[in-house]
Amino acid sequence: MGVYSQICPCGSGSSYIDCCERIHNNINLANNALELMRSRYVAFVYQNGDFLELSHHPSTRSNFSKRKTMKWAKSVNWLKLEIISFSELTEVNATVLFKAFYIEKGKIEFIYEHSTFTKDLGHWTYFDYLSI
Numbered sequence: 001m002g003v004y005s006q007i008c009p010c011g012s013g014s015s016y017i018d019c020c021e022r023i024h025n026n027i028n029l030a031n032n033a034l035e036l037m038r039s040r041y042v043a044f045v046y047q048n049g050d051f052l053e054l055s056h057h058p059s060t061r062s063n064f065s066k067r068k069t070m071k072w073a074k075s076v077n078w079l080k081l082e083i084i085s086f087s088e089l090t091e092v093n094a095t096v097l098f099k100a101f102y103i104e105k106g107k108i109e110f111i112y113e114h115s116t117f118t119k120d121l122g123h124w125t126y127f128d129y130l131s132i
């Protein structure tokens with residue numbers, strides 16, 4: 001039992017082992033930026049800071065603090081990921097507009113972000129975000 005037998009928090013309806021866990025174990029298995037985006041959301045839910053770091057493009061990785069992010073991710077209760085749009089711009093560039101809902105200090109909050117993704121070393125990575 002434990003998280004492995006659970007339905008994947010990304011909202012696919014599959015179990016975690018058949019879904020984002022595969023990508024957490026091998027980032028090359030994310031077939032597109034949307035799959036990477038979903039697996040990054042699940043990494044927040046399961047506090048997998050190593051995967052968040054690995055899946056962050058090296059050139060913007062300095063914007064990411066694993067320690068601070070994990071401290072915050074642990075302090076909230078994640079509710080769901082809502083994908084609003086997914087655009088593949090080129091073979092190596094894509095964007096995902098999403099909302100990620102959570103409860104913080106008893107209130108429902110959400111992150112609303114238009115994330116950009118790019119390929120690095122043959123696999124998808126989170127690059128940055130656009131203003132909305």
Ligand SMILES: [Zn+2]
Nearest residue numbers: 008010019020
């Ligand atoms: Zn999943």
